[in-house]
Amino acid sequence: MAHAPAASDGTAIFEQAEHDHAHCVDQALHVAEAICTREGARLTPLRRQVLELVWRSHEPIGAYDVLARLQREVQTDGTDGRPAAPPTVYRALDFLLKHGLVHRIESLNAYVGCAHPQQDHSGQFLICQECGNAAEIEDDTISKAIRDNARRIGFTVDRVTVEVSGRCPRCTGAPHA
Amino acid sequence: MAHAPAASDGTAIFEQAEHDHAHCVDQALHVAEAICTREGARLTPLRRQVLELVWRSHEPIGAYDVLARLQREVQTDGTDGRPAAPPTVYRALDFLLKHGLVHRIESLNAYVGCAHPQQDHSGQFLICQECGNAAEIEDDTISKAIRDNARRIGFTVDRVTVEVSGRCPRCTGAPHA
DNA sequence: TCAGGTAATGTTATAAAGTAACGCATGACT
DNA sequence: AGTCATGCGTTACTTTATAACATTACCTGA
Ligand SMILES: [Zn+2]
Ligand SMILES: [Zn+2]
Ligand SMILES: [Zn+2]
Ligand SMILES: [Zn+2]
Numbered sequence: 001m002a003h004a005p006a007a008s009d010g011t012a013i014f015e016q017a018e019h020d021h022a023h024c025v026d027q028a029l030h031v032a033e034a035i036c037t038r039e040g041a042r043l044t045p046l047r048r049q050v051l052e053l054v055w056r057s058h059e060p061i062g063a064y065d066v067l068a069r070l071q072r073e074v075q076t077d078g079t080d081g082r083p084a085a086p087p088t089v090y091r092a093l094d095f096l097l098k099h100g101l102v103h104r105i106e107s108l109n110a111y112v113g114c115a116h117p118q119q120d121h122s123g124q125f126l127i128c129q130e131c132g133n134a135a136e137i138e139d140d141t142i143s144k145a146i147r148d149n150a151r152r153i154g155f156t157v158d159r160v161t162v163e164v165s166g167r168c169p170r171c172t173g174a175p176h177a
Numbered sequence: 178m179a180h181a182p183a184a185s186d187g188t189a190i191f192e193q194a195e196h197d198h199a200h201c202v203d204q205a206l207h208v209a210e211a212i213c214t215r216e217g218a219r220l221t222p223l224r225r226q227v228l229e230l231v232w233r234s235h236e237p238i239g240a241y242d243v244l245a246r247l248q249r250e251v252q253t254d255g256t257d258g259r260p261a262a263p264p265t266v267y268r269a270l271d272f273l274l275k276h277g278l279v280h281r282i283e284s285l286n287a288y289v290g291c292a293h294p295q296q297d298h299s300g301q302f303l304i305c306q307e308c309g310n311a312a313e314i315e316d317d318t319i320s321k322a323i324r325d326n327a328r329r330i331g332f333t334v335d336r337v338t339v340e341v342s343g344r345c346p347r348c349t350g351a352p353h354a
Numbered sequence: 355t356c357a358g359g360t361a362a363t364g365t366t367a368t369a370a371a372g373t374a375a376c377g378c379a380t381g382a383c384t
Numbered sequence: 385a386g387t388c389a390t391g392c393g394t395t396a397c398t399t400t401a402t403a404a405c406a407t408t409a410c411c412t413g414a
Contacts, residue, residue, distance in 0.1 A: 014330065042381095044391070064370070085394065090372065095391095106283035107338050109371065126332045135330070141322040146341060149316045153191065154346030155303045161284055163338040164323060169331030219410095221362070241400070262365065267401065269363095286371095286400065357414080364407065371400070380391075 014128070014135055014168040025055040028113055032101050035117060041099055046082070049073065050092035051113070054102055059132040060110035063089050105134060107163045112136070122160040128168035135168070191305070191312055191345040202232040205290055209278050212294060218276055223259070226250065227269035228290070231279055236309040237287035240266050282311060284340045289313070299337040305345035312345070 032051055036043040043051075053069050054061055067089045071081040082088070093111055096102040102111050103123035114123065115136040124142060127134045142162060150157045209228055213220040220228075230246050231238055244266045248258040259265070270288055273279040279288050280300035291300065292313040301319060304311045319339060327334045 014332070042391085046392075062370085063372080083393075086372070087374090087394085088392065091392075106340070126327060126330065128332075129335065135332075137326060137330075139322065139326045142319065142326065145316065145318040145322045146339070149314060149319065150303060150341060150343065153303065153312070153314075154349065155191070155305075155312075155341070156344040156349050157341055158306065158343040159341070161338065161340040161342075162323070163283070164327060164332070164334055164336070165338075166327065166335040167333040172331065172333050219362085221409095223363075239400080260364075263401070264365085264403090265363065272362095355414100358412090360409100360411080362407100362409070365405085367403085367405105369400100369402070371398100373398070374396085376394085378391105378393080380389105382387100382389080384385100384387080 014126075014133065014170055021056070021058065025052060028055050028101075028117075031117060032099075035099060035101070039099060041095075046088070047092045047095050050089060051096055051101055054093075054096070054111050055113040057112075060105045060108050060112040060127075060134050062108075062110045063093060066093070066111070103136070105163060106161055107165065108134075122162075124162040124164075126164045126166065126168070128171055129165055130167055130171035133168060191303075191310065191347055198233070198235065202229060205232050205278075205294075208294060209276075212276060212278070216276060218272075223265070224269045224272050227266060228273055228278055231270075231273070231288050232290040234289075237282045237285050237289040237304075237311050239285075239287045240270060243270070243288070280313070282340060283338055284342065285311075299339075301337075301339040301341075303341045303343065303345070305348055306342055307344055307348035310345060 029048065029052060032048070033043055035041075049070065050066060053066050053073070057065070063086070067084055067086060070084045070089065073081045093102065093104075096111075097104060100117050100120070101114055103114055103125070104111055105125060105127065108127070112125075112134055116138065119138070121138055121143075124137045124139060125134045126137060143160070146160055146162075147157060206225065206229060209225070210220055212218075226247065227243060230243050230250070234242070240263070244261055244263060247261045247266065250258045270279065270281075273288075274281060277294050277297070278291055280291055280302070281288055282302060282304065285304065289302075289311055293315065296315070298315055298320075301314050301316060302311045303314060320337070323337055323339075324334060
């Protein structure tokens with residue numbers, strides 16, 4: 001519910017309750033392939049599958065949850081899930097992180113598909129404590145305020161983590177439409 | 178080096194290399210006592226000791242490091258360190274967090290003394306990847322940008338995490354003014 | 355001053371998250 | 385084909401965090 005497919009303009013982010021998420025996933029995978037091709041990176045079946053599992057989850061998902069699903073998954077060819085161990089998943093996630101295809105939510109120890117992997121950005125997230133959804137925003141005012149502050153102090157920015165916990169509009173008591 | 182005693186104005190934060198940190202610690206403990214008294218909270222010897230250990234560390238410190246030091250510490254009465262186990266430390270840290278006396282740095286799984294525990298605030302941190310120091314800033318432009326964004330989306334903010342990784346001026350090679 | 359409750363701490367065990375190290379397999383490149 | 389680098393399987397382990405229950409310290413009102 002959280003991953004607004006094309007909505008990078010806040011307002012719609014938490015409102016798409018019943019969208020066709022399978023479509024989001026498909027699209028994300030296609031974009032990921034394009035990006036990897038462009039960057040000369042190999043989106044192997046395993047990595048692809050992990051990315052798909054992360055995207056399929058409507059909420060940020062922990063590495064061990066990914067692992068469990070990976071093991072449960074039945075391959076398209078009929079064979080059963082991979083005999084995966086933690087390093088398998090962590091390596092795939094590291095790859096996906098490196099190429100900006102997923103983000104890690106530090107305050108949850110969890111991972112989520114990047115909503116706009118084209119641009120270079122650290123993620124900014126609004127995380128609902130009630131429904132668990134995390135909406136990725138990319139507000140330039142926030143980024144700029146942080147950069148300005150760092151520059152003033154002489155601090156060289158590498159990675160920026162912005163995670164806002166609270167309640168999404170749907171869970172705030174507002175009866176959802 | 179990081180905990181600027183009274184400096185809440187960015188510029189000085191990373192520059193106080195050789196300050197009297199023992200003084201910072203003392204002051205922090207006094208302020209903590211005042212706050213706990215005011216709030217009717219009990220800053221027990223254990224909690225006080227944990228707070229002191231966190232403050233003594235110049236860098237954000239992990240719970241298990243606190244634990245180790247707690248066990249090593251020799252009490253003023255001559256008795257040896259406490260027979261502490263993880264829950265002991267985590268409970269103390271939870272207490273300190275609840276009362277705003279320390280912050281947790283999510284991206285490091287570590288804790289750091291709050292530089293200005295008077296005000297109600299989530300922490301914003303600039304974390305040097307080289308020297309490990311973390312400077313707490315409190316920039317209203319950042320806070321406001323985040324609040325505005327949330328309000329626009331209808332998101333109710335509970336806790337805000339801002340953690341900026343990079344290099345402090347002292348570690349950037351830039352000769353500090 | 356002593357029951358009786360509540361809050362704090364001790365204690366044991368276990369869960370959850372993450373990584374090191376090694377070897378084989380696969381694929382890219384010559 | 386041979387060689388090198390990358391990806392992945394596997395084992396074992398480390399680090400971080402919590403659950404559950406026992407015990408102790410502290411307060412408060414008979
Ligand atoms: Zn993103
Ligand atoms: Zn919600
Ligand atoms: Zn603070
Ligand atoms: Zn530094």
